[in-house]
Amino acid sequence: MTRLLPLALLVVLALLPLGLKDPYLLNALITTGIFTIGAMSLNLLLGYTGQLSLGHIAFFGIGAYVSALTSLGFDVGLPFGLRVTHEGWPPAAGFLLAVLIAGLCGYVVGRLSFRVRGAYFVIVTISFAEVVRLVALNWIELTQGPLALTSIPFMTLGLPGLGEMTFRTKIQNYYLVLGVATLSYLLIARLVGSRFGRAMRGLKENEPLALSVGVDATRTLTIAATVSAAMAGAAGSLYAHYIRIIDPDVFLFSYTVTMVIMVVAGGKGTLVGPVIGGLIFGLLPVALRPVMAPEAQWIVYGATLIVILFVMPRGIAPALAALGLPKRAPAAPKPEPARASS
Template sequence: MNRTVFLICVAAFAALPLVWPDPYMLSVVSAAGIMIVAAISLNLLLGFTGQLSLGHAAFFGIGAYTSALLALGFDVGLGFGLRVEVEPKPVWFAFAMGIVVAGFFGWLIGKLAFRVRGAYFVIVTISFAQVMRMVALNWVDLTEGPMALVSIPPLTVWLPGEGVVPIVSKAATYWLVLAVGVLAYVLVARLVHSRIGRAVIALRENETLAKSIGIPVTYYLVIASVVSAGIAGAAGGLYAHTVRIIDPDVFLFIYTITMVIMVISGGKGTLAGPVVGGIIFGLLPEVLRGTVAPEVQWMLYGALMVALLLFLPRGIVPACAGLARRLRPRRPGPGQPAAGRAAGVPPPAGKPATRGAGS
């Protein structure tokens, strides 16, 4: 996606609350946007490094709980007479720390898990997510367990003449999610087009060859893991401060599956893939709600996924890009008319073919 198209898309999304101010639909789109941010983070691992993480919801939940706990404050005993008491922190500081803590766990899991590949890596990530869910469920003194953390303060913004105001309206929440999504998209795009991005793509295509030319495999994979986990933590922090109530279900496996569906259906390894897949599968349940029975909704949901995998195995974005390339008129080569070149007609008699065409 070139810069002009990107800016047009951002402007169109930003104008949505102005042309469609329905609060319910804005809340639905905001919820889908949070999952799109999480899918963008997963795409960095699954799409660009080729590593399937089925425990990505762990980083989402870590960001949510860290941000919520620091914003609310907590007092918890650690045993042996030790207690940790933290006063409530400013919400943006709590949000930033949620990203940092999620990134730290991304570094930790990356250092441990990237020593293995394939099914072993998948098992490590799933186990990590399950362990984090059990911690959130059973450490009641800290997380309130199944009773959930409630009354989480919203994020704030400074407005001229009004000072610091909470972001609670549906339109303001939508713009906040859009801003974080744009930042996540730009960060991943800059990383992918940097030296780090070229290295991880080389590892995805042929790890043995990449090692043979001196690319440090674990080093670059850990960097990708840290950035991916940090973005997932940002999505979790958004979720905590917009929904304002969280429980251990944020670590559920279904959230990771939702991210994987968004990435693969849109096109893994493409920047726009998670966005397109997220829009379709994030809004499809709401489009079908009230139109067909719930059982039929899930049948249509599953049928669409199967159809995409059968007819567009590379995803929607790569399929559309390939179609655009086929429809684009070919440029004529040197010394040959455009029509003849496109039809494969040889150069006119008496005029030798150019050197570039046959050598």
């Protein structure tokens, strides 16, 4: 059942917009899909290596700003009288640069923090996210600070033989996000099913044993952090070109908390868990908004999370997997040894 679940979800999500006429709901699905990609990237660290990144939104925001600035262009002064002028490039180039630069930042953070793991990694990621937020807020000449970057162009892709395609409508952006999410899922599945994935799980489950068989902990965790950050940067790029306005609020800590909730409730360390958690906790506020006040919405949101974790401590996906497992027949009683007659 669990093997067919991802395919069934993909088919349902691919057909969903065909019968959906409400643009508000379609917008909610798009933003939920973007943050689900972020949750999948976080799961690569939290679920498969056991490393909690509480500054993961930093890579999402870096991807958003890099992609937006690459597309818009900029003219900024640097120390020693230097000046950098950049003419706008196609949004597809911004997407690629967002992935590369976010991944590079993940590599730097990983190299600095994974030599001394545990709480140090959490502290480094939180500090990094706050530093990046302050840079975005105060470097007004480059980022416009609280005034925000506006008029970010729509995502545009050049298709061989078909010319250029601009993703202007919600339907087009929905399928773009679904396509990137599917590629991200397949990449993670391939990664965790490889020898590298076994090394990640080994470090999470028994690090001394993994080290004793030759696993390079720092290298493995750094690569995982790099891939995770690059994927979060891709989500940030999609967000920038869909919303078309970016300000320092994109680095809010609450976004990281939302991704953590999606991962933990869906089932960390599972492929489909962040997708299920993302759909539930991304769409739940949308479902509650018409029927109750904002304060009550947050109460129901928190109560839903508590109930899920109380009933299914390992998350929804592992609970569904357990339902599909065949029940073991009780073991037959062992025959008693024959006693010698007196």
